[in-house]
Amino acid sequence: MFTQQEKQNSSEVLAPTGRLNTGYFDVAVAVFTALGVALVLTVLEPPRLVDAFDMFATPEVLPEWYMLPAFFIIKSLPSKLIGLALMGGVVGSLFLLPFLPEGKRLPGGRFLGRAAFVAIHAVVVTFGFLSLQ
Amino acid sequence: MATLNLSASRFRQFLPYLSAAAATFLILALITGTLLGANFIPSLEAYDATRTITEQVSFGWAVRGLHWWSSSLALVCSLTFTALAYWFGYFRGPARWLWWSGLVLGLMLLGANVTGYYLPLDQNAYWRLSIEANLFNEVPILGSAIKNFLLGGASITDASIARINWLHSLILPLFVTLALGCHVYAARKAKLF
Numbered sequence A: 001m002f003t004q005q006e007k008q009n010s011s012e013v014l015a016p017t018g019r020l021n022t023g024y025f026d027v028a029v030a031v032f033t034a035l036g037v038a039l040v041l042t043v044l045e046p047p048r049l050v051d052a053f054d055m056f057a058t059p060e061v062l063p064e065w066y067m068l069p070a071f072f073i074i075k076s077l078p079s080k081l082i083g084l085a086l087m088g089g090v091v092g093s094l095f096l097l098p099f100l101p102e103g104k105r106l107p108g109g110r111f112l113g114r115a116a117f118v119a120i121h122a123v124v125v126t127f128g129f130l131s132l133q
Numbered sequence B: 001m002a003t004l005n006l007s008a009s010r011f012r013q014f015l016p017y018l019s020a021a022a023a024t025f026l027i028l029a030l031i032t033g034t035l036l037g038a039n040f041i042p043s044l045e046a047y048d049a050t051r052t053i054t055e056q057v058s059f060g061w062a063v064r065g066l067h068w069w070s071s072s073l074a075l076v077c078s079l080t081f082t083a084l085a086y087w088f089g090y091f092r093g094p095a096r097w098l099w100w101s102g103l104v105l106g107l108m109l110l111g112a113n114v115t116g117y118y119l120p121l122d123q124n125a126y127w128r129l130s131i132e133a134n135l136f137n138e139v140p141i142l143g144s145a146i147k148n149f150l151l152g153g154a155s156i157t158d159a160s161i162a163r164i165n166w167l168h169s170l171i172l173p174l175f176v177t178l179a180l181g182c183h184v185y186a187a188r189k190a191k192l193f
Helices: A003-016 A022-046 A065-076 A081-101 A109-132 B002-039 B048-054 B059-086 B093-118 B124-135 B141-150 B158-189
Strands: none
Touching: A003 B141, A022 B002, A022 B059, A065 B059, A065 B124, A081 A109, A109 B059, A109 B093, B002 B048, B002 B059, B002 B158, B048 B059, B048 B141, B059 B093, B093 B158, B124 B141, B141 B158
């Protein structure tokens, strides 16, 4: 029915060069999803406001989720100083990561790196849950 | 070099979504934080001020809730960025400045979350401030100086809340914005967009 040339011409008309960039659409979806998540969480789980502080009380204080693993490390080590040094060491070693030699020359290569990734994340999450106990 | 290019293209797939979400949370935190600042009183009466914001100010509960959740979610985005960059090995070569600026940014976001937790000065906030200030006191030599800097004195007074409010609402947003500028510039230099 159509020759190849006609097909090409018709598709050019249907999809002109100045059409909407779908990349912007994706980003807009991400932005509105983010806003929606924040709104839903605000309504369903509003931030706590417990009693006014009392200097003479001795309440059971649990830190926020992002501090739970650190809390567990400090709680389970004999001295707070060791815990602090360990945490400083972890952050410091993240800064030194770009100086790590390329993985290909190591035995195990890429696999070792990925195993370390899974292990580190699993351990951190476990520490967090352990301090909830 | 081939592995780097491959990991870069994989890393690039997540970027528009994750960075759009992170930017949304950061801007939301900035806007709601500015609004909260209008009614917040940085002193030992901070609890009453927070109570007023939550219960009496129009939509105060929503502004406070959005500030709380957007800052938490910004931290989640930051952790996800770090995990993805590590997973795809995207921290070497041209991306190393991206990695370093991202780490600084993430640490400052953590700092902003921590200082923000103290400000309502309820039972949890007061005791966490006390415990964590004493934790820094354990650091040899510099310990008491760090504690004095955080508390604006030796113990928790009006000055401590004013100091933490200053850190939370002026210093950290300023430096987060600067670090974000560096981060975006580094991403541009690493040809991520």
